[in-house]
Amino acid sequence: MADLTTTFCGITSPNPFWLASAPPTDKEYNVRRAFEAGWGGVVWKTLGEAGPPVVNVNGPRYGAIWGADRRLLGLNNIELITDRPLEVNLEEMTRVKKDYPDRALIASLMVPVNEDSWKAILDRVIETGCDGVELNFGCPHGMSERGMGSAVGQVPEYVQQVTEWCKKHSDLPVIVKLTPNITDIRKPAQAAKDGGADAVSLINTINSITSVDLDLFAPEPTIDGKGAHGGYCGPAVKPIALNMVAEITRTPSLAGLPVSGIGGVTTWKDAAEFIALGAGNVQVCTAAMTYGFKIVQEMISGLSQYLDEKGMSSVDELVGRAVPNLSDWQHLNLNYVTKARIDQEACIKCGRCYAACEDTSHQAISMSEDRTFEVIDAECVACNLCVNVCPVEGCITMERMEPGTTDPRTGKVVEEEYANWTTHPNNPGSCAAE
Amino acid sequence: MSNTPFTPGIAPARLAPATLEENFSDLHPRLDDHEALVAADRCYFCHDAPCMTACPTDIDIPLFIRQIATGTPEAAAKTIFQQNILGGMCARVCPTETLCEEVCVREVAEGKPVEIGRLQRYATDTLMEQGVHPFERAAPTGRKIAVVGAGPAGLSCAHRLAMKGHDVTIFEAKPKPGGLNEYGIAYYKSVGGFAEAEVDWLLKIGGITVENGKALGRDLTLGELENDFDAVFLGMGLAGVNALRANGEAKDGVADAVGFIADLRQAEDLATLPVGRNVVVIGGGMTAIDAAVQSKLLGSETVTLVYRRGREAMPASRFEQDLAASKGVRFIFNVMPIEVVGNGSVTALRCEYTRSEGKSLVGTGETFDIPADQVLKAIGQTLGEMPEGLDLAGGKIAVTGAGRTNLAKVWAGGDCAAGGEDLTVTAVAEGRDAAEDIHAMLTEAAG
Numbered sequence: 001m002a003d004l005t006t007t008f009c010g011i012t013s014p015n016p017f018w019l020a021s022a023p024p025t026d027k028e029y030n031v032r033r034a035f036e037a038g039w040g041g042v043v044w045k046t047l048g049e050a051g052p053p054v055v056n057v058n059g060p061r062y063g064a065i066w067g068a069d070r071r072l073l074g075l076n077n078i079e080l081i082t083d084r085p086l087e088v089n090l091e092e093m094t095r096v097k098k099d100y101p102d103r104a105l106i107a108s109l110m111v112p113v114n115e116d117s118w119k120a121i122l123d124r125v126i127e128t129g130c131d132g133v134e135l136n137f138g139c140p141h142g143m144s145e146r147g148m149g150s151a152v153g154q155v156p157e158y159v160q161q162v163t164e165w166c167k168k169h170s171d172l173p174v175i176v177k178l179t180p181n182i183t184d185i186r187k188p189a190q191a192a193k194d195g196g197a198d199a200v201s202l203i204n205t206i207n208s209i210t211s212v213d214l215d216l217f218a219p220e221p222t223i224d225g226k227g228a229h230g231g232y233c234g235p236a237v238k239p240i241a242l243n244m245v246a247e248i249t250r251t252p253s254l255a256g257l258p259v260s261g262i263g264g265v266t267t268w269k270d271a272a273e274f275i276a277l278g279a280g281n282v283q284v285c286t287a288a289m290t291y292g293f294k295i296v297q298e299m300i301s302g303l304s305q306y307l308d309e310k311g312m313s314s315v316d317e318l319v320g321r322a323v324p325n326l327s328d329w330q331h332l333n334l335n336y337v338t339k340a341r342i343d344q345e346a347c348i349k350c351g352r353c354y355a356a357c358e359d360t361s362h363q364a365i366s367m368s369e370d371r372t373f374e375v376i377d378a379e380c381v382a383c384n385l386c387v388n389v390c391p392v393e394g395c396i397t398m399e400r401m402e403p404g405t406t407d408p409r410t411g412k413v414v415e416e417e418y419a420n421w422t423t424h425p426n427n428p429g430s431c432a433a434e
Numbered sequence: 435m436s437n438t439p440f441t442p443g444i445a446p447a448r449l450a451p452a453t454l455e456e457n458f459s460d461l462h463p464r465l466d467d468h469e470a471l472v473a474a475d476r477c478y479f480c481h482d483a484p485c486m487t488a489c490p491t492d493i494d495i496p497l498f499i500r501q502i503a504t505g506t507p508e509a510a511a512k513t514i515f516q517q518n519i520l521g522g523m524c525a526r527v528c529p530t531e532t533l534c535e536e537v538c539v540r541e542v543a544e545g546k547p548v549e550i551g552r553l554q555r556y557a558t559d560t561l562m563e564q565g566v567h568p569f570e571r572a573a574p575t576g577r578k579i580a581v582v583g584a585g586p587a588g589l590s591c592a593h594r595l596a597m598k599g600h601d602v603t604i605f606e607a608k609p610k611p612g613g614l615n616e617y618g619i620a621y622y623k624s625v626g627g628f629a630e631a632e633v634d635w636l637l638k639i640g641g642i643t644v645e646n647g648k649a650l651g652r653d654l655t656l657g658e659l660e661n662d663f664d665a666v667f668l669g670m671g672l673a674g675v676n677a678l679r680a681n682g683e684a685k686d687g688v689a690d691a692v693g694f695i696a697d698l699r700q701a702e703d704l705a706t707l708p709v710g711r712n713v714v715v716i717g718g719g720m721t722a723i724d725a726a727v728q729s730k731l732l733g734s735e736t737v738t739l740v741y742r743r744g745r746e747a748m749p750a751s752r753f754e755q756d757l758a759a760s761k762g763v764r765f766i767f768n769v770m771p772i773e774v775v776g777n778g779s780v781t782a783l784r785c786e787y788t789r790s791e792g793k794s795l796v797g798t799g800e801t802f803d804i805p806a807d808q809v810l811k812a813i814g815q816t817l818g819e820m821p822e823g824l825d826l827a828g829g830k831i832a833v834t835g836a837g838r839t840n841l842a843k844v845w846a847g848g849d850c851a852a853g854g855e856d857l858t859v860t861a862v863a864e865g866r867d868a869a870e871d872i873h874a875m876l877t878e879a880a881g
Contacts, residue, residue: 068475070468348543351481371484391478392543 002307004300006040006315008280009173009199009258011131013040013104016281016315017271017299020262021046021108021134021177024288026082028092032099037293038300041104043201043283046081046136047089047121049111054080054143060221063210063230072290074236076210078221078228080142081110086124093128105129106175110136110148113158119169132173135162137188138204140181140231150204153179156191163195173198175260178244180237181207185244186251193257200248201260201283203241205231234286238264242277249278250326266295268302275315276322330421337407337414338382338398340364340375346395347373353386353396361385378408439735440711443779443807444687447705448733454704457731461622462526462552470556473549474503478539485534485550490854490863491518495534499553511561512568514554519593519866520586522562522632523615524859525555526624529720531753533859562631567638572599574641577876580605580663582650585613586858587669587848589636590865591872596641598873603663604642607649613671614849615858617696620724621704622731656821660843665872668831668839668846669865672815672856678716682774691715691725691812698728710808713737714783716771717812718748723755725810726763737763738804742770742788742795772801774809782806817850827852837868845872 004015018041019025019034026045034042048054056079063076082089097105107125111117125133137153144151152158159176166174176192178185180203192200207229209219219227241263248254261279265271266287274282287295303315312318342353342365349371357365364379365386375386387396401407403416423430437445449457465473477499485495493514501510514521530536530551541547561568577600581588584606592602610616615629637644648654650670659666675690677683687710701707709732715725718741730737739758741748744767748755759765766785773784782803788795817830825832825840830852837845847864854860 069472348539349480349484350478350539351483352478355481367481371482 002304002312003314004040004304004307006281008104008260009132009175011041011104011106011173012102013281014102015040015296015300016275016303017041017296018043018104018106018260018281018283019288020283020285021106021136022285022289023079024285024293027084027089028096031092031096031105034288034293034296035096035100035103038296039103039293040281041106041131043106043108043134044089044093044130046108046110046139047086047125048081049117049121050086050124053083053085056080056083057223059223063220064234065210065236072286073234074208074210074232075234075286075289076208076221076230076232077205078141078230081136081139090124090128093125093130097129097131104131106132106134108134108136108177110139110143112146112148113152113162115165115169118162118165122166122170122172126170126172130172132175132198133166133170134175134177134201135166136177136204137162138177138179138202140179140205140207141229150179150181153177153188153204154182156187159188160191160195163192163197167196175199175201177204177262178202179204180240180244180263185247186254189248189251189254189257193254197257199258199260199280201262202248203237203244203263205233206237206240208232233264234290235264235266235270238266238270242273245274245279246277246323246326249320249323266290268299268306271299272303272306272318273322275318276320277326278320278323280319281315332420333418334421334424335403335415335417335419337401339377339380339401340382340384340386341397341399342373342375342386343395343397344372346392348392348395349373350391352389352391356385356389380409437733439733442711444708444710446708448709451705454732458621458625458704458728460625461620462555464559465549465552465556470502470507470553473553474499476540477503477548480539484537484539485548488533488537489517490533490857490860491521491524491866492863493517493521493554495550498557499548499550502553502557507557507560508564508566510553510557514558515561515568517866518859518862519590519636520615520632520858520862521554522558522635523586523624523629524862525551525558526628527615527619528859529751529754529857532751562635565635567635569597569639571597571640574601575599575876577601577664578603578662579665579667579872580659581667581669582654582659583607583613583668583670583848583850584611584633584644584646585669585671585848585861586615587671587851587861587865588613588667589633590862591667591669591845591847591869592642592865593636593639594866594869595872596639598869600641600664600873600876602642604644605648605650605654605659606644606646607652607670607673609646611644611646613669617699618692618721619699619858620695620728621698651819651821656824656841656844660841664843664876666844667837667865667868667872668844668850669848669861671849673818674816675811676814676816678771678774678811678813680771680773682776682780685774685776685780686778687776687780687807688774688809688811691717691721691810692815694725694810695721695728698732704732707732709734710806711735712805713808713810714804714806715739715810715812716783717741717814718743718750719812719814720750720754722810722812723750723758723763725812727758727761729808729810730758730761730763734808736805738766738806739763740766740769740771740783740785740804742768743790744768766804770795770797771809772797775803780806780809783809815849836871837864838871 006016021043061079065074067073107130139149143149176197211220258280261274262283271282479496498510498513534550535547538547581604612629713729713734726739769785775782786797786801831846837847845868848861849856
């Protein structure tokens with residue numbers, strides 16, 4: 001049985017599954033139950049300055065999109081940071097950490113961009129015995145209007161500055177949480193690193209309007225007829241999060257910077273994918289908010305089983321395994337020629353591949369009177385759309401043409417050697433290089 | 435002391451009123467909104483979908499299911515009604531397991547089809563309950579068409595003709611319109627007076643007059659109709675029933691299943707319907723199944739269905755057979771009735787085992803008696819007396835193309851016409867297609 005114990009930027013937890021700073025981690029009651037359920041760590045709901053706490057709207061805070069059977073695919077929120085007094089949160093954190101010394105407890109922080117404010121809050125949270133701090137530079141709604149959250153995360157200079165203050169005024173590991181609402185995620189990540197951050201975590205939520213009420217003509221969630229953009233999360237954002245994590249982990253100047261992967265982690269498999277792309281652990285929110293804390297048990301058993309099956313004895317062995325295989329388009333092998341193949345035994349004759357290819361792609365699938373669907377190799381460009389729309393997993397596959405055979409579409413012999421765009425004769429750049 | 439299943443002879447009220455009510459409640463209740471969304475989501479929106487091809491009325495099934503999935507069941511209903519104005523009834527009575535759902539790719543792949551029938555009911559009920567009739571009549575043409583029979587074929591034909599602007603008069607032999615929808619289907623397949631409500635809804639198109647109690651041959655002649663109208667559509671169904679041709683057929687307690695089912699459909703109070711303690715139903719079609727199941731539901735102690743061939747040859751689908759078996763109906767295959775036993779009233783049905791010899795069935799000589807207080811015959815229906823000059827084929831009205839008979843102004847469709855299965859949905863298709871043909875011919879003549 002693989003050991004899931006993970007040490008992330010110096011913080012050890014019994015497994016790599018942490019609850020992200022969010023409603024599930026807003027109070028002692030929840031966090032104790034989360035730890036009892038098996039979560040390896042918790043990033044406490046973001047703390048603000050001492051004094052009167054923020055207030056939330058009193059109408060709906062969440063909006064959602066659903067898939068089949070009302071499965072929640074995406075969640076949008078306009079909730080602010082914790083609206084409970086700082087003192088209460090700090091007392092609770094202290095008690096919880098004392099009772100669960102083996103679990104990671106991280107304080108998420110968001111205060112105005114001035115050194116005194118950050119020093120003040122750090123002085124307070126250090127006393128709780130927490131294992132580290134996470135700087136919330138990510139929330140894109142509400143607090144950002146007051147110059148905090150993503151308003152900081154979108155300016156690399158601010159990110160670096162605040163990180164430096166935090167490193168200066170505490171010895172705790174500093175994790176910088178990044179906003180995806182930015183053109184190039186590597187810039188704030190680099191700023192965090194340059195500021196001395198011990199790790200980055202990403203992604204925070206994405207600016208979003210989940211839907212529009214077509215009777216009220218108002219964005220959802222609707223507060224008294226009006227709506228404001230919120231932050232989008234849940235399974236729907238995972239591909240965006242995976243890419244942003246990978247952008248960081250594959251960048252040489254950011255090499256070695258630990259990454260906590262966040263964004264739509266719902267199952268052990270999602271977690272394993274983030275970890276394979278270089279995340280040292282993952283943080284979960286929407287899945288817990290949808291199904292409750294118990295889901296961590298599936299994540300633990302699934303990841304353990306996977307590591308066992310791969311002959312890996314620890315999570316560390318999985319970290320970054322897919323990073324070397326992430327490439328730029330220009331380096332993809334143009335001599336790798338594939339054709340779609342339809343397994344007639346598995347085919348249920350729905351014809352979706354045909355409709356997709358005939359109407360929107362390359363007219364490379366034929367349909368017979370008896371609904372037999374076959375690939376026309378002379379037209380197939382191996383786009384994979386048929387695979388994607390086929391309802392039967394494994395029915396359509398992309399099979400590589402053997403080197404030496406002739407591609408009936410191009411009339412050219414498939415070459416064995418790797419060759420990419422940089423050397424392709426159609427590339428003006430490649431000619432100039434000669 | 436009220437009756438029980440063990441009360442000898444033929445008796446009413448064998449079960450408590452509450453049990454009867456439960457037994458005859460809706461077989462497949464309407465899906466609720468969420469169930470419909472989940473069921474609709476299973477549809478793959480197949481290209482050139484097999485379900486559409488299998489539907490006798492060619493309903494665009496993937497389209498209507500997608501319309502349900504996107505929250506517009508009213509639009510889904512219009513898609514259905516464009517092809518099948520009796521889509522509400524068909525959603526209840528179609529043997530979907532041998533039509534659209536049988537060829538659904540998910541049936542083929544997983545043995546679990548998209549629930550097309552129930553989705554169709556969800557859509558059609560939604561629109562019909564709003565009291566909305568989704569079609570408008572074209573400008574009046576001044577043409578008059580007579581339709582004989584207010585069953586599925588006649589109603590479908592009349593609606594399409596009325597929609598085209600023609601004036602239609604339907605002559606119906608029975609006191610109520612609806613045909614087999616009203617008189618001939620199992621109670622639990624269409625509850626709450628749906629058949630009657632559906633006819634009322636259909637007639638909202640306008641331009642259709644229904645004259646009940648007018649039978650062809652009795653109250654009108656085909657010649658009169660040909661003289662008085664621009665065209666005639668015959669959709670009067672099958673009025674006669676086949677005889678058993680076994681000794682003792684005239685004994686008390688022997689009846690036609692068709693009549694038994696009609697009495698059930700029209701009963702004000704199910705507790706007034708008499709049924710045998712031991713019932714034997716003869717036949718292998720839907721009528722036999724419906725009679726057998728409903729006898730059991732009325733409280734018979736034993737119900738036995740005897741069929742002269744093997745299970746595989748039975749016209750009723752496996753789904754219907756299993757439904758009957760689940761209600762406690764016993765099936766005996768490969769037997770034929772040879773004598774109704776009893777002194778005045780039936781006490782048993784004597785049967786003989788059969789085997790195939792070439793194309794015909796012969797008795798094996800081995801016989802046995804099944805105790806019976808009531809014998810219901812469901813061995814097929816016949817056309818009955820037809821006007822002279824009308825060509826017949828195989829005991830039905832001969833037709834070519836879209837229901838054209840040998841007479842220039844006369845069309846026919848539904849069970850009385852040759853060709854096609856005797857199904858509600860087939861009758862609807864034939865009525866509709868004949869209407870289109872009549873319309874084309876009338877407009878051509880006018881043009």
